[in-house]
Amino acid sequence: MERLAYAFLGLYIPLAIGIVYRKFSKNCYSTSRDLSRLVLYFFLPLLLFDSISRKRFEALVEDFFYMVSAATVIALISIIAALVVFRGEREMVLPSTYLNALYLPIPIAYTLWGPESLYLAGFYALVNTCLGNISAPLLLVRGGIKRGIKRLFRFPPFYAVLLGMLVSASKIQLPRALGGLIADLGRLAPYLALIVLGLQASDFRNIVDRDTRRIVIIRFVISPLSAFMLFPLWIPVYSLAFKVALIESFMPPAVSNVILANELMEKPERIANVVFKATLLSTLIIPLLIVVVGSI
Template structure:
């Protein structure tokens, strides 16, 4: 496990970040319209396509709901603690980031390397739980950093991803077949999501200076992402192994969900709600750079221990 090479995934992501930085610095590209596209068009279509292609079953949806519940609990816990130390917008951003991670364009390539095909499917449904959190509980908590309860709920109700999830579930339950030409078209959106999601980090960084670096905020993000999440998922896997006896593939999928860096959607949501996106971008970049060093060590220690139960 210690020999896992994450350099390709890292350099790919950093290349997209660099393109975004150049677009902001040289071309004066405004990232806000791109954030709106990601939230209201690209993410919902990517989510819908994943659901219709993944053939959800009751067992798989339990995984999604379990990860959603874990993400929600961590978000609410951090939100309560952070309210004592941070201003409203920083508190909201930290709480949102506490429930999510870069499970998609960072974690998914690693899952393809480490897991068998059935394990990759399990990982995808765990990943759906993170995405569902981002655009439900996470979005609401973030919005409360700037808006009232009523306005936050109104903004939440406008999010199409909620309806994309419901529609995807309905299509799968009724066993409707998406025409091949439509499925092929929807497949392109996942690549847009990856490229634009990482570029928007670079665009945000291209508009700020390191004078805006907030050590307390970054430290909070690092602790939540690389201490709290790994411990929480490790505890969950151990409890499941000792109670219902989950498979090795599912155990590794859970551990990987807990070890990825901060999600690029932290910046996307912060940009859409205008709650300190520059601080989120700096924290995402730092955790992304640290992840290739930490993930092999963490999995190399945690996985053999878990599999011994």
């Protein structure tokens, strides 16, 4: 019970800080953008590197298979569901499939199970980011697959995961002072990410429009139900890998969908609208998710 209470407080206090700051700040967009970049380019890579480099490589390989296969299965199910629900509208397949695999899952996993669980979210996000950035140019019409691959190689967490696995495989021991500093700085990432999400909350009116309802059905109903039924076929039910993969299956569309839409579409407003509203709705669903997964 105490762990669940800590998870709720760890989620909603930083979120509330962002919302309150937005209400009284005149330059909230700039603050949100700068904080996002700090998290993405600095604190989050440190967090992932620390989480992965401390694990035995043999354990990483098994968990890597679990998370890669889980992410691939959920992506395929989400693609099929989006094509059916949106009746073949390709542009809406991307936000249905490319989900928030780091900013929201990491704070939840961190508060429930500590830093030992974070590398699993990193593995899941690695697959999800690859699929999102490579498929975006194909789904959003303008541009080509090369642009998606270039975006992937400009994604700092990608290198943090690879470098962490290299350090683990080679059994390199970092100096204690350096390792401690990396861990301390990385722990800021989950809370800063939630503050950024709070800063992005703007209009709560008409939150459940037609597109948002469809995305909600895919992301919060079809995806988690599929995960709950299929993942136990190859992932041990009481393992951290199963719990983190289950959390990932509940996640809303990634904010990166908006960035990709701005680059590849003439009218990205539709995707931006659905990403924002689905993310807000997810903050209402997450408490139930924490209770369910925290009790496993």
